[in-house]
Each structure stands twice: as C-alpha cells, then as structure tokens.
Amino acid sequence: MSIKRIQERTGFSYSTISRVLNGKAKEFRISDPTRDAIMEAAKEINYRPNMLAQSLRMRKTYTIGLIVPDIQNPFFGELAWRIERKLRGHGYSTILCNTDEISENEEFYLQVLVDRRVDGIIIAPVHTEEWPGLEEIRRRRSVVLIDRTFYETDMPWVTSSNEQAADQMASALLRLGFTRIAFLGGVPGTYVNTVRFWGFRKAFERQGLPIDNDLVLNEGYSPAAGEKMMTDLLARSPDIRAVFCVNNLVFLGAMKTVQTHELKTADRILMSAFDISPYCGMFKRPLVCASQNREKLADTAVSLLLRGIEDPLGTHDHVTIPIDLSLYRIA
Amino acid sequence: MSIKRIQERTGFSYSTISRVLNGKAKEFRISDPTRDAIMEAAKEINYRPNMLAQSLRMRKTYTIGLIVPDIQNPFFGELAWRIERKLRGHGYSTILCNTDEISENEEFYLQVLVDRRVDGIIIAPVHTEEWPGLEEIRRRRSVVLIDRTFYETDMPWVTSSNEQAADQMASALLRLGFTRIAFLGGVPGTYVNTVRFWGFRKAFERQGLPIDNDLVLNEGYSPAAGEKMMTDLLARSPDIRAVFCVNNLVFLGAMKTVQTHELKTADRILMSAFDISPYCGMFKRPLVCASQNREKLADTAVSLLLRGIEDPLGTHDHVTIPIDLSLYRIA
DNA sequence: GTGAAAGCGCTAACAC
C-alpha cells in the first residue's frame, strides 16, 4: 500500500499519483505543483513500486528464464554472464535454471517459468525435438533456442557451425597423418554430441577411411566422464595418438588422464577439443581447438528474444554463427 | 482469471475452488464429489495458478536473489549450481545477478531484488562493510553473505578459512626453501584478496622474513589480469621461482604466461593457488593448492537463508568452513 | 487537471 501512503501525505488520488510516478505528468497535463508535491512525498517515504502488483496488472514481468544444462561449465557461464548483462540493460531480470541434461528437469522448469509469467525464455534444450509442451508455450511467449536446436522447427534459434567445425577439426588431424582418432563424446543423443560426431564422421568419409567404433565413446559432458573415457581408451588402445574431445569439460578430464599416463614425449597424444580456448596456451604441447563465438551467440539470443517479446509468433530466425578453428603450436 | 474458468465450469465458488486447489479439501471438509469435480475441471483446462497473484496476496514470492561477482568463474558457477539446485528443492527460483566487482552494480541489484519482493538474498558482496542500504534491506528480509564477509557484522555469513589457508600455503612454499614468493592478487581492497594477503604475510612474519613489495601485484581476478601480472613479474624479476595466485582465474592466466616463458625445467616456477583443484593433475609439474569446500559453502548458505526467511532478524550465524590444503606432486 | 472505481488472479476472514 505504498501509493496509498503518498495519497495520505499529499491528498491526491491514486490515478494522479500513478501518473506522476510513471512520468506521465506532462501527458496528462498535471500541474507542476501537484507533480512536485507527489514527487517529493515519494522521495520522502522512499517510494518503490511493487513490481508484483505492476506485473499482475500489466501482464508483463520483465523477467526471463535462462535454462542451461550446467552453469558450472564455463561455456554456459559466459553465455549466462553475457545474456544476463545484456538483458539487465533492457530492464529484465534473469531466472537461472539448470537441467543437468535431464529432460524432466527441463519440462519442470518450463512449467515453473510459465507459472511465473516470464516474458521470455532462452534455452539450451536437452530435448532434440520440438515437443508439444514447448510448442504450447511458444505460442504465447518468446522462446529462443541457444547452442542447440531441433532438427526441424520454426522456433527461433542460434547455434554455431558445429558439424562443419568438427569436420575441419578431424580433417586437420587426418591431414597430420593420424588415421586412428578417438572420439570422446558427451551425452549420447544430445544435439551437440550428435552433430559434432556427424562432422567427425564426414571427415573420415571424405578420405574414404573407416571409423573404428572402439575409439568412439560417449559417457557424458563432465570432466569425470572425460577422465574415465580417456582411461578406458588408453587401456584398450594404448597406441592411440590423437583424441577428439566433444567439449571443454571432457577435455579437462581427458587431459588429466593423459598427463599422468604419458611418459616420453614420443608417446605424446595430440589432443583436440571444442571451446578450450581459455586453456589453450596453458599446455606445452600441440593442441587443436574450435572456439564458439560466445559473444555472438549470447547477443543474438537476446536480440531474438526481445524481438519475440514484441511478436512471439512472428520470429522464426535461424542463425548459425561460424566457428573459429585454431591450431596451437602444431609443428 | 483462471479460477474463474473453473468456477464457470463447476459452479462452485472462488473459495471452495481455491481450497481444493490448495489441497485443503480435507481441512475444510469439502465433499468428495465437489472436490473431484473441481479437480477434474482443473485438469481439463490445464489449470495453473498465477504465481504473481499468489505472491501479491501472500506476500511471498518463492524467489531468491543470488548476487555474485562473476558467474563465468567456475567457482561461482559451482556455488550457483548447488544453491539453485538446493533451493529448487524447496520451491524457490533463483534470480542471477552479476556485479563484476563493481559496487554500484551491487547496489543496483539489491534494489531490483527488493522491488521484486524476493524472499531472500545470497550475496558474495563487493562492499567490505555493512552499508546503510544493506542494513535496511536486512531488517525486512533474509540476507546471507557467502564467500566474503564484513569484518564486523551480525548478518549471517559463511566463508572459508581463507587467512589460515593462505598462511599454510605460503608456509609450505617457505618450507620448501622459496623465500622470494610473488603474490598475484585480485581486486585490491576486496575481502578475499585482503584476507588471503594477510595469511600470506603472516607466514613471512612467523619466519621473520620480509615481503618484497615488488613481488606483490593486485590487478584483478581475471585470467587476463593473471597473464599480465605474470608477464610484468617475469620482466621485473626473472629469477622468481615461486608464485602465489589469489584465485583460480589469476592462476589460469599466470600459468599461460609461465608456460610460454619457461624454457628449461631448471627454470621451473612453483605455482600455488586457491581453488584450482579441477586443474590440478592436468599439469606435469608440482602445484600447491588450497580448495574451498564449495559444497559446504553452498549448503550452509542455503540453510542460513531458509532459516532467515523464517526469522530475518533472529539469524546471526557466522560459519567458517575449513579449507583443504593439497600439495600436488611435491618431490 | 483530477478523482472514482474496476479489475489483474488469488487467499482468507467471516457468514450461513
């Protein structure tokens, strides 16, 4: 009952006060003394509008939901940081949701966000298809897919050129003479994992080379999974000399194992991975890495989201951001 | 007007419907047929309560604010992950706020969170003192400090034994024979930076050794700052053989520089840092590291927060979590 | 120029 307090102090009515407070004094031709009195009273009682009441009335919460698989992953950390920062500039707050790659969590959070009447949702989905629940949500609100997309959808999304980059990365290794390359993947069936494997496979196909299925592992996107996969791999194929890690976390774990196993430089394994640019240069060894443009991903997602808030069903943009491929200290 | 829709369908009144929907059918001895009819109608129109209306009415938002300096930092990433996860289990959603170590941002966000009527706030503050604004907020809501605290306050907080750990870490280096140790610090004046430096200094004082101020740098908590500090350091004191990094990000940057500068193993620098356990073992070199117990930090913060929500002014707990010191592959 | 009053969707005190 904050406006009421101003009312008691100044004697003016709800509507007049509301108008002044919303900077519509001019518009409604409210007299200067009235305006000043109200503004002063507001200042005195340190008036702050109740956003809940405003939101209920206006049907606008200035809140968006950000659904990511894992905020611990610095890749999503940076996306979250950029998204939150940009959105804040537009007056929005960001609700953080972690799915841990579990689709039930995703569904749960979407429900929560809808219940909270968020104005929009940016999501790196676990699902790989547009499911009815999401479709329903998308009809009434702005929803943008980031990092991952559905194979066929008219929802707006922004991803990177994953398949192409994976192809290039594998091709680079093949060109260097490695024909046996291990693929350390993440959660099977997941968009990024699948698409990057496609690129990996393409590189082999182009050269007419077979992929050894014993060298293809998919145990999850964490350092722990990376460590385990690398350990298993070295046990089964001690002669392996090139490894393709599907993401930064898998690389972190795999690298740990590699460092404790490699004895002579002659045994050195050429590591490659996505999104390890922060770590490139930290190792005295060749490294091949593909870096997503996290800034563009985030900025694009926010732009699409805001556009969707204006017109939920009118936004269908599909944006693919190119990926930089870098070779670090390759001979 | 969702309840209204159920009303139209079933003919029952608002209150009856509201009671059934809130599972208070038994309590108000509502007849089974009535309850069933209402439940079915709810199911049919896929009823979902409007949280805004509920919050406005109940003066309870089931929302908490999490204010961190930098969600890109995996340390805060893990805290955020754990906090969000635990809170979700209690029905709360988490609003993410990044201050980037800028106190104006902190003040801005606190205002936003208050305007949004959050039930509580977990904050790793930039400020080092309890300022009037926060005090005011704390009178009406649950506020918990995490990772950092004020030197004197009766607000609830949870931190780690930073000073002691820094002391132990520096002492370990001294014991190994390094008397010239560089301190690569973060944002000057910041709690963590200050307290860890105290510990660092204490170790020297105990041995009656002086600290060379040329070896003490404080340029910020980022990898970029770490890289720069290390570069400057090596330019000024090429003979440096032991480095103390105030946090994980500074370490990442410093390590990059070190790796490109070190030529012979004989030139090797012993690196030490806080919270680099995920990276320990990734380097074929000795490393000294102190790891905060991120799980306990997060869990404690949430417990204190929830307790504070019950009774904002009755919670004054100050919890210090011990820090593990690990030496990785020291001789 | 300003005020009265309805209504956003919900809960709960009170009535019957």
Added chain:
DNA sequence: GTGTTAGCGCTTTCAC
C-alpha cells in the same frame, strides 16, 4: 460444506 466479499498494490477507463 459452501458462498460472499475484501483486499494484496497497481494501472487505466471514464467521468467531471
């Protein structure tokens, strides 16, 4: 057992 109604704090239409 169920209904009526006030009110959470705000915006806005309509009236004067």
